Amino acid sequence: EAQVTQNPRYLITVTGKKLTVTCSQNMNHEYMSWYRQDPGLGLRQIYYSMNVEVTDKGDVPEGYKVSRKEKRNFPLILESPSPNQTSLYFCASSRTLGTGGMEQFFGPGTRLTVL
Amino acid sequence: ILNVEQSPQSLHVQEGDSTNFTCSFPSSNFYALHWYRWETAKSPEALFVMTLNGDEKKKGRISATLNTKEGYSYLYIKGSQPEDSATYLCAAPFFNKFYFGSGTKLNVKP
Numbered sequence: 001e002a003q004v005t006q007n008p009r010y011l012i013t014v015t016g017k018k019l020t021v022t023c024s025q026n027m028n029h030e031y032m033s034w035y036r037q038d039p040g041l042g043l044r045q046i047y048y049s050m051n052v053e054v055t056d057k058g059d060v061p062e063g064y065k066v067s068r069k070e071k072r073n074f075p076l077i078l079e080s081p082s083p084n085q086t087s088l089y090f091c092a093s094s095r096t097l098g099t100g101g102m103e104q105f106f107g108p109g110t111r112l113t114v115l
Numbered sequence: 116i117l118n119v120e121q122s123p124q125s126l127h128v129q130e131g132d133s134t135n136f137t138c139s140f141p142s143s144n145f146y147a148l149h150w151y152r153w154e155t156a157k158s159p160e161a162l163f164v165m166t167l168n169g170d171e172k173k174k175g176r177i178s179a180t181l182n183t184k185e186g187y188s189y190l191y192i193k194g195s196q197p198e199d200s201a202t203y204l205c206a207a208p209f210f211n212k213f214y215f216g217s218g219t220k221l222n223v224k225p
Contacts, residue, residue: 033213035213042204042215042216043204043206045214048211048213056211059116090159101166102147103161103164104161106158109158
């Protein structure tokens with residue numbers, strides 16, 4: 001089954017304790033993204049990756065790191081989480097359409113609470 | 116930063132009503148416009164990807180139109196059903212980044 005998986009789905013942590021949220025896709029997509037969703041703000045892109053070893057900042061990259069060592073995996077790293085990073089996080093992978101544009105497939109989401 | 120706006124923010128309709136909402140985006144540097152359906156406790160699912168001015172897409176009772184010259188897209192739901200209750204998001208890519216609107220939350224009452 002074609003899917004994007006994220007782990008963990010829920011996480012409660014404390015300020016400053018490094019954490020990683022994993023993301024994996026089995027569709028051989030080149031483009032992958034991380035988003036955060038906060039009430040009233042919609043989805044905001046944190047980082048994206050066009051391919052292996054190619055990553056770039058989205059709209060809200062501060063406090064986050066990513067890596068793309070393999071095509072299927074795109075982990076999100078919070079080196080020193082702070083309460084303002086409490087949010088719902090989505091990973092997505094995208095395929096390019098023949099007509100232009102990309103179709104994005106979203107993971108199930110990770111709800112992170114930083115105390 | 117690309118400013119993508121959606122209106123209204125929320126909508127309450129009765130079962131059987133038809134409804135529509137709007138996504139506005141800058142018309143310059145247009146590449147594509149995406150619509151997503153996002154049910155509570157689930158992840159967003161792609162509805163349509165639209166690229167050409169005048170595009171019309173349809174999936175069941177849901178359809179969308181695109182006007183790239185004036186920078187807007189409409190999403191229509193004909194004969195709303197309670198299972199249509201969800202947040203509808205639009206997004207526009209710009210130089211490899213995606214910019215989302217804040218969504219229209221639709222509640223369909225039986």
